Amino acid sequence: MNEISIIPLGLVPEGKKVRIVSLRGGHHLQNRISEMGLREGIVVSIIKNSLGPVIIALENSRFALGRGMSMKILTEPIN
Amino acid sequence: MEMLKNTSNNMKTSLLAGSLIFLVVAITEVILGAFKIYADSKELEEHWVNAIPFPPGIFTGLAILIVSLVWLVGYFVIKKDQNANGYLSVGTILALGFILLFILILITDIFNAYALGLEDYENWTVLASLRWIIFLSPIPMFFTIKYRDLIFTRKKKTSALQS
Amino acid sequence: MSVKTKKVKEMTLDDKRVIEVALAGNPNTGKSTLFNALTGLRQKIGNWPGVTVEKKEGKKRCDGFNLIITDLPGTYSLSAYSLDEKIARSFIIEGKLDVVVQIIDASNLERNLYLTTMLRELGANVVIALNMMDLLEESSSSIDVNKLSKEMGVPVVPMIASSRIGIDDLENTIESIYQKEQKPIRITYSKEIEEVLANVQEILMSIPSIPSDFDSRWLAIQIIQNDPEILTFLKNWNVNKTIIEKLLSFGREDYEAEIIDTKYEFITNVTSKALKRGEEKLTRSDLVDKVVTHKWLGIPIFLIVMWGAFQFVFAISVPFMELIDMLFGWLAGLLVDNINIGWLGSLLGDGIVGGLGAVLIFVPPIFAMFFILSVLEDSGYLARAAFVMDKIMVKFGLHGHSFIPMLLGFGCNVPAIMSTRSLKNNKDRMITILINPFMSCGARMPVFILFAGLFFGAAAGTVIFALYILGIVVAIFTAILLRKTFFKGKSAPFIMELPPYHTPKLRSATVAMWDKGKMYLKKAGTIILIGVMFVWFLAAMPFGGVEYGGPDTWLAAVGTFFEPIFRPLGFDWRIVVALIVGFVAKELVVGALGTIVGGGGSEEGIKDAILADEGFYPLNSLSLMVFTLLYVPCAAVIGVMRKETGSWRWTIFAVVYSTVIAWLFALVVFQLGSLMNLGL
Numbered sequence: 056m057n058e059i060s061i062i063p064l065g066l067v068p069e070g071k072k073v074r075i076v077s078l079r080g081g082h083h084l085q086n087r088i089s090e091m092g093l094r095e096g097i098v099v100s101i102i103k104n105s106l107g108p109v110i111i112a113l114e115n116s117r118f119a120l121g122r123g124m125s126m127k128i129l130t131e132p133i134n
Numbered sequence: 135m136e137m138l139k140n141t142s143n144n145m146k147t148s149l150l151a152g153s154l155i156f157l158v159v160a161i162t163e164v165i166l167g168a169f170k171i172y173a174d175s176k177e178l179e180e181h182w183v184n185a186i187p188f189p190p191g192i193f194t195g196l197a198i199l200i201v202s203l204v205w206l207v208g209y210f211v212i213k214k215d216q217n218a219n220g221y222l223s224v225g226t227i228l229a230l231g232f233i234l235l236f237i238l239i240l241i242t243d244i245f246n247a248y249a250l251g252l253e254d255y256e257n258w259t260v261l262a263s264l265r266w267i268i269f270l271s272p273i274p275m276f277f278t279i280k281y282r283d284l285i286f287t288r289k290k291k292t293s294a295l296q297s
Numbered sequence: 298m299s300v301k302t303k304k305v306k307e308m309t310l311d312d313k314r315v316i317e318v319a320l321a322g323n324p325n326t327g328k329s330t331l332f333n334a335l336t337g338l339r340q341k342i343g344n345w346p347g348v349t350v351e352k353k354e355g356k357k358r359c360d361g362f363n364l365i366i367t368d369l370p371g372t373y374s375l376s377a378y379s380l381d382e383k384i385a386r387s388f389i390i391e392g393k394l395d396v397v398v399q400i401i402d403a404s405n406l407e408r409n410l411y412l413t414t415m416l417r418e419l420g421a422n423v424v425i426a427l428n429m430m431d432l433l434e435e436s437s438s439s440i441d442v443n444k445l446s447k448e449m450g451v452p453v454v455p456m457i458a459s460s461r462i463g464i465d466d467l468e469n470t471i472e473s474i475y476q477k478e479q480k481p482i483r484i485t486y487s488k489e490i491e492e493v494l495a496n497v498q499e500i501l502m503s504i505p506s507i508p509s510d511f512d513s514r515w516l517a518i519q520i521i522q523n524d525p526e527i528l529t530f531l532k533n534w535n536v537n538k539t540i541i542e543k544l545l546s547f548g549r550e551d552y553e554a555e556i557i558d559t560k561y562e563f564i565t566n567v568t569s570k571a572l573k574r575g576e577e578k579l580t581r582s583d584l585v586d587k588v589v590t591h592k593w594l595g596i597p598i599f600l601i602v603m604w605g606a607f608q609f610v611f612a613i614s615v616p617f618m619e620l621i622d623m624l625f626g627w628l629a630g631l632l633v634d635n636i637n638i639g640w641l642g643s644l645l646g647d648g649i650v651g652g653l654g655a656v657l658i659f660v661p662p663i664f665a666m667f668f669i670l671s672v673l674e675d676s677g678y679l680a681r682a683a684f685v686m687d688k689i690m691v692k693f694g695l696h697g698h699s700f701i702p703m704l705l706g707f708g709c710n711v712p713a714i715m716s717t718r719s720l721k722n723n724k725d726r727m728i729t730i731l732i733n734p735f736m737s738c739g740a741r742m743p744v745f746i747l748f749a750g751l752f753f754g755a756a757a758g759t760v761i762f763a764l765y766i767l768g769i770v771v772a773i774f775t776a777i778l779l780r781k782t783f784f785k786g787k788s789a790p791f792i793m794e795l796p797p798y799h800t801p802k803l804r805s806a807t808v809a810m811w812d813k814g815k816m817y818l819k820k821a822g823t824i825i826l827i828g829v830m831f832v833w834f835l836a837a838m839p840f841g842g843v844e845y846g847g848p849d850t851w852l853a854a855v856g857t858f859f860e861p862i863f864r865p866l867g868f869d870w871r872i873v874v875a876l877i878v879g880f881v882a883k884e885l886v887v888g889a890l891g892t893i894v895g896g897g898g899s900e901e902g903i904k905d906a907i908l909a910d911e912g913f914y915p916l917n918s919l920s921l922m923v924f925t926l927l928y929v930p931c932a933a934v935i936g937v938m939r940k941e942t943g944s945w946r947w948t949i950f951a952v953v954y955s956t957v958i959a960w961l962f963a964l965v966v967f968q969l970g971s972l973m974n975l976g977l
């Protein structure tokens with residue numbers, strides 16, 4: 056994996072699967088979303104990504120993330 | 135594969151046809167509804183709009199318009215070879231929801247008119263409330279029967295927990 | 298170790314054993330469904346001590362034992378960063394529980410087990426209710442229940458709560474374990490953390506004032522993570538200042554992240570043995586989501602859903618309202634005519650029956666509103682509505698989360714303001730609370746229906762719609778204003794879970810309707826009844842000879858005193874009285890007007906009296922509606938604002954601000970209308 060392939064979640068096109076490599080933002084924010092299950096190393100797929108919030112799938116649940124939030128989550132593509 | 139192609143072609147035609155029919159109904163409603171509001175606001179009791187045996191409604195027209203647009207977008211989604219089941223389902227469920235609503239309104243209207251004898255119902259006829267149901271029903275019913283498995287989750291017997 | 302002393306409790310009714318159980322779990326895992334399935338309607342709804350968060354308790358009789366069940370707020374964790382988590386946590390620690398049942402969504406095992414690890418660390422006696430087995434099967438995954446149970450060290454009962462499958466098993470399992478000591482699972486952290494923990498624990502052991510409910514390892518873990526509540530705990534136990542400082546100095550910012558990671562490592566190890574994942578695919582919910590959150594279709598769909606919901610409310614409530622109206626009109630007449638003691642007949646007929654009638658007539662639309670909102674919530678659509686509205690809310694400095702409280706405000710502002718708890722950021726929450734009263738609640742509707750119906754004929758619907766819009770506009774304007782002044786800063790990042798769509802269940806919608814509607818009935822029976830009697834009293838005083846509600850009464854004196862302030866809005870003393878009474882509850886406005894103008898307790902009577910009265914005409918009824926829309930909804934809202942904002946200053950600000958805004962808008966409406974000479 057080279058550096059270039061790391062992109063924020065908000066820029067991943069619909070239908071793709073990615074692995075979360077790091078969370079940006081304060082410690083506090085990171086910990087809270089980790090507790091919801093969004094943490095480094097897990098794989099999520101992007102259900103919807105056009106104007107407005109992003110919808111992602113994690114196991115059988117779906118999360119809506121605001122634009123700002125989605126840019127703080129860095130991911131790498133998997134195939 | 136061949137069969138899949140067929141189903142999707144099939145659905146494409148259905149979506150387009152359903153959408154166009156609803157579009158015509160919606161536009162008629164909105165135009166007539168606008169006349170009706172105009173006639174009411176000027177208190178023109180003799181206006182030709184009031185001669186229509188069932189009063190049109192602008193909001194109902196808009197609601198139907200949106201169902202029609204949902205199906206129309208669905209049609210274009212299929213054209214791009216993508217899954218349009220969601221569009222079919224959402225449009226149909228919205229329409230079915232409205233039919234349920236109008237059935238409820240019909241029932242309460244009948245009750246208000248005959249059991250309570252409310253003044254507002256002097257010029258009311260059953261047909262006035264029934265008409266929406268008649269207009270709205272055929273296409274969603276058809277979709278429901280034809281695509282039942284796509285629109286509704288059917289209760290499968292779960293083998294998971296038979297104790 | 299275990300947090301509680303085991304004991305067998307006696308119940309007064311029969312001498313079966315009582316087992317106290319709490320239900321914990323992530324949001325949307327079926328907690329309420331299970332709670333209702335277990336307890337039926339034998340529930341008691343109150344508040345958690347000191348906060349307005351709803352607390353549900355219920356009972357269940359089983360073979361040979363009784364269960365007392367408490368529904369804890371839905372949480373992802375127990376780290377005490379939100380009110381819900383604090384409530385759940387302290388109840389588990391201090392509640393003397395026998396068993397904690399954690400409901401887990403089987404189709405989200407890994408995420409849900411995180412809470413389990415926290416419960417186990419806390420020392421609770423846990424049973425896992427592995428719910429939504431049907432969804433698990435649908436996703437073609439499978440769970441080895443025995444392995445899961447063994448790895449987590451707790452009993453696991455698979456179930457489908459919505460079909461009431463597995464409930465009996467759960468009861469039996471609770472009974473079989475409640476007296477057993479569970480072998481604690483112990484997650485081992487990194488060497489560094491374990492060393493620090495050992496040091497902290499050693500200090501803790503030397504403090505005798507720590508209650509035995511608290512496990513020292515758990516306390517130590519919280520301390521090194523800078524748990525925000527620990528300081529309060531330590532202070533309450535009168536721990537010596539230097540020791541507190543020493544303990545807190547062990548906390549480090551990055552420990553928490555490490556501890557979370559280690560827990561997940563533990564969980565991943567469990568799931569790798571117990572869970573077989575099916576292949577992922579787009580679900581039906583995803584396909585629907587693409588449509589209802591579509592960039593062009595999303596908002597129109599939302600609007601027609603809302604329109605349909607309002608149509609439903611009106612259609613279903615009109616016949617009931619007519620029936621109630623007839624009944625109370627008849628009853629009031631009967632009392633006034635047949636009770637010979639004049640004042641008593643008047644008190645019972647005009648005052649109590651007439652006033653209550655004016656309030657109870659709005660039970661049908663309010664119940665219908667709660668019903669339909671709960672259907673929308675249950676179906677999962679409401680969460681999508683928040684998503685759709687996020688785009689718009691962001692423009693006002695808020696986000697999608699703030700939208701649901703605003704929507705609920707159309708029903709009643711009290712639960713709406715309470716629902717702002719789901720907002721994590723305090724500034725966001727304050728703004729959302731302060732703007733909520735501008736969302737026109739059901740209790741204001743009567744005033745609108747009465748006056749718009751009387752003076753605006755066919756345009757009544759449009760007028761009422763415009764009033765709702767005005768309320769929303771003022772709310773938005775206020776939000777922007779607050780964000781620019783007192784609550785500067787960015788709104789918190791938006792993240793919310795979208796529950797999968799479900800077919801709404803009639804039963805649960807009915808239960809929800811009853812739960813929430815009951816508050817309104819209770820209000821009718823207390824505050825409003827007292828208000829009605831008070832109005833009657835003022836309207837009948839001074840004793841002897843004055844015409845009831847006439848210009849020589851005390852009521853008139855109060856109104857006349859304030860009249861000058863309201864003259865520019867076109868209100869005479871009678872409207873002023875009604876509005877003052879409306880401070881207590883908007884439901885009283887129509888009733889008070891009824892008392893003053895007369896009308897014999899029925900809606901129809903009030904209408905005729907108002908039409909015949911020269912003091913009421915289209916223009917001042919319009920400014921009256923605007924004023925009613927914008928000023929403080931009711932005393933209950935003031936109370937709940939105080940509790941939820943925790944500040945009298947902001948509460949008073951809201952009261953004053955909204956009253957001033959109401960006055961200004963009504964002034965503009967009346968003066969502009971007079972100037973333009975619209976012939977109103």
Ligand SMILES: Nc1nc2c(ncn2[C@@H]2O[C@H](COP(=O)(O)OP(=O)(O)O)[C@@H](O)[C@H]2O)c(=O)[nH]1
Nearest residue numbers: 324325326327328329330428429457458459799
């Ligand atoms: N398919 C399925 N749905 C369930 C089950 N249990 C509950 N539900 C549904 O899940 C939704 C959320 O349930 P609820 O009890 O409100 O969850 P809570 O947020 O944890 O209180 C509701 O629509 C329930 O009908 C189950 O076992 N299977």
Ligand SMILES: [Mg+2]
Nearest residue numbers: 328329330371
């Ligand atoms: Mg619940």
